[in-house]
Amino acid sequence: MEIQNAKKHHLQKIIALDKKMIGSDHRKEEIDHAIKEERCLILYQEDEIAAFLIYHTHFFDCCFISLIMVDPAHQRKGMASSLLTHMSKISPTNKLFSSTNESNESMKKVFIKNHFKSSGFIDNLDEGDPEIIYFKNCY
Template identity: 50%
Template sequence: MKTVVEASNDDLEKLVQIDSKVIGNTSRRNYIERSIEFGKCIVAKENDVIVGFLIYEVNFFECAFISLIIVSPSSRRRGYASLLMDYMVSSSPTTKVFSSTNRSNINMQKVFEINGFIQSGVVENLDEGDPEIIYFKSKIELLN
């Protein structure tokens, strides 16, 4: 059974392990730990096994911003990113939710589009030669 819950300190090692499988190192350990401590990290589980997580902020022009979505490579293409995004938008502390991905990340662009996010702008010069595409979704759309 697929579930989404708020991450706890007990989840830290598993989240760092999943992140390391994706990026090849544990450089985001402190970031993940702080996000858990501040209650800004949610996890996707399959039968109580963590398969992915999402970290968000609420300081993007006073709106929620999904800063990181990571799904274990062995669990991709099974709807976990969508599950995390749906949960985040429906429980968002703000009515507007933003996120972003590089122009080169076609797979993540498709995930945003499938989940009803729309392009909201482009930021140049973050990654040389690979602009960041900003995406937006309104929580109000879910309420109507």
């Protein structure tokens, strides 16, 4: 398992993984922008991109992981945890945030396992499924 910054030549494979997960490539420009700004991490497993993470620092000047995607063939193997651990070590700010839908039990467990604490919620993003905000100190 290897984690590294995504490069331009990884773009199409990352977009393909994202499309595989959500059925659309509407985030391709967001992914491209994150790669150009070195805010996209990829996790290689057996010479393929098994997972990726995108973050930014526009959340009240704190680091916010906006997207974590793990290929279904690699889920439940610690890939999301590996990305979170790595991000905790390299976070450009002492405070690290992320979020998931209240209905996403597996991701909620991943956050708890990785010592993130619930830090509130946002209603009205997905009807009837609040977004739970998670927080971790990285100092």
